Amino acid sequence: MSNELPFARPLIGDDERAAVDAVLRSGWLTTGPRCREFEDALSAYFGGRPTRVVASGTAALEIALRLAGIGPGDEVITCPLSWVATANVVLAVGATPVFVDADARTRNIDVSRIEPAIGARTRMLLPVDLAGLPTNRDAIAAIAAHHQLRVLEDAAQSMGANWKGARIGSFGDLVSFSFHANKNMTTGEGGCLVMNDAEEARRFEKLRLQGVTRLPDGSMDVDVLGAKANLTDIAAALGIVQLRRLDAFNERRRALARLYFEHFDRSLGFALPPADFAQSNWHMFQPLLPLDRLRIGRGEFIDAMRREGIAVGVHYPAMHLFALYRARGYHEGQFPVAEDIGRRTVTLPLHAGMRDDDVLRVCEAVQRVTKAALR
Numbered sequence: 001m002s003n004e005l006p007f008a009r010p011l012i013g014d015d016e017r018a019a020v021d022a023v024l025r026s027g028w029l030t031t032g033p034r035c036r037e038f039e040d041a042l043s044a045y046f047g048g049r050p051t052r053v054v055a056s057g058t059a060a061l062e063i064a065l066r067l068a069g070i071g072p073g074d075e076v077i078t079c080p081l082s083w084v085a086t087a088n089v090v091l092a093v094g095a096t097p098v099f100v101d102a103d104a105r106t107r108n109i110d111v112s113r114i115e116p117a118i119g120a121r122t123r124m125l126l127p128v129d130l131a132g133l134p135t136n137r138d139a140i141a142a143i144a145a146h147h148q149l150r151v152l153e154d155a156a157q158s159m160g161a162n163w164k165g166a167r168i169g170s171f172g173d174l175v176s177f178s179f180h181a182n183k184n185m186t187t188g189e190g191g192c193l194v195m196n197d198a199e200e201a202r203r204f205e206k207l208r209l210q211g212v213t214r215l216p217d218g219s220m221d222v223d224v225l226g227a228k229a230n231l232t233d234i235a236a237a238l239g240i241v242q243l244r245r246l247d248a249f250n251e252r253r254r255a256l257a258r259l260y261f262e263h264f265d266r267s268l269g270f271a272l273p274p275a276d277f278a279q280s281n282w283h284m285f286q287p288l289l290p291l292d293r294l295r296i297g298r299g300e301f302i303d304a305m306r307r308e309g310i311a312v313g314v315h316y317p318a319m320h321l322f323a324l325y326r327a328r329g330y331h332e333g334q335f336p337v338a339e340d341i342g343r344r345t346v347t348l349p350l351h352a353g354m355r356d357d358d359v360l361r362v363c364e365a366v367q368r369v370t371k372a373a374l375r
């Protein structure tokens with residue numbers, strides 16, 4: 001359906017097209033001057049902290065774990081409500097993800113349940129800012145300091161968000177972002193990691209590309225097994241322009257989210273997300289379906305919305321219930337809050353290119369579809 005309203009859509013303009021075209025004409029397509037320029041711009045955006053770009057948010061997370069020396073025998077505490085990349089990277093470095101249930105209000109990790117999950121093998125906290133709503137950074141920092149843990153913030157969804165006025169990425173330990181096409185700014189595929197110092201950034205560069213170190217005499221050495229996760233200059237050129245537009249994109253998302261709160265029919269029984277217009281970057285707008293009042297399930301709701309011309313996504317089912325994690329002993333009933341949210345969540349369209357009346361159209365369709373399905 002060509003005029004279906006998508007739930008996410010990048011906003012690409014003439015400046016992005018011109019920047020990519022210039023790279024294509026330059027003859028230098030892979031990692032080069034545009035990547036360095038993008039890194040400088042990102043670093044400035046994060047208050048001067050060292051920042052390096054990489055081929056995906058997933059690669060940024062995995063290299064961050066290696067940078068922190070996380071490996072076999074180590075435990076990393078995270079929340080089951082995230083894109084599965086968050087826990088997959090922990091498995092990828094041979095460590096063990098330890099899940100802590102979500103908070104019913106914020107839908108992020110329940111910070112009051114973290115300390116009981118800390119054991120002798122715990123090395124790191126890996127909080128996720130679901131839908132762009134920042135996890136409580138004061139609580140995370142206090143727990144990490146008290147137990148001497150590293151922190152890797154999975155801020156894939158919270159680019160441009162802030163905690164009490166401080167931009168996510170401008171403070172803390174390791175902070176990872178994604179520039180996947182559905183995120184608030186994009187390079188098609190890509191990501192970056194914000195680090196503490198130049199030494200970490202240098203080690204990140206090695207781990208990003210085959211473990212290669214360039215020596216002053218022009219030769220090279222390889223002393224560690226690195227990834228093949230460098231970014232292209234094509235992607236970086238896109239990112240430089242998108243970063244300049246990010247704050248405007250996020251302002252538009254915030255305005256659209258406000259419209260959702262104004263026009264959403266509360267009598268339908270959906271649970272709306274926290275109405276945080278100060279800190280969230282409104283990466284997604286996700287009401288929870290009132291399944292106990294409906295004769296239909298989530299799949300049928302999504303199909304009915306599609307017939308109304310509106311695409312609806314699911315981000316995400318609780319990941320400990322995926323077969324890979326069930327096979328490692330996780331099971332239904334362990335994290336009831338995350339499981340409940342994961343079963344009921346739907347992602348309604350929210351992206352910077354939407355018009356005000358798109359939100360009204362979505363709210364009306366939700367009303368029609370839900371009322372027709374009430375018990």
Ligand SMILES: *Cc1c(COP(=O)(O)O)cnc(C)c1O
Pocket residue numbers: 056057058059082083085086128154156157178179180189190191
């Ligand atoms: C998008 C995302 C990732 C992974 O980023 P990619 O660029 O797709 O690899 C990781 N964590 C969360 C929470 C995400 O939303």
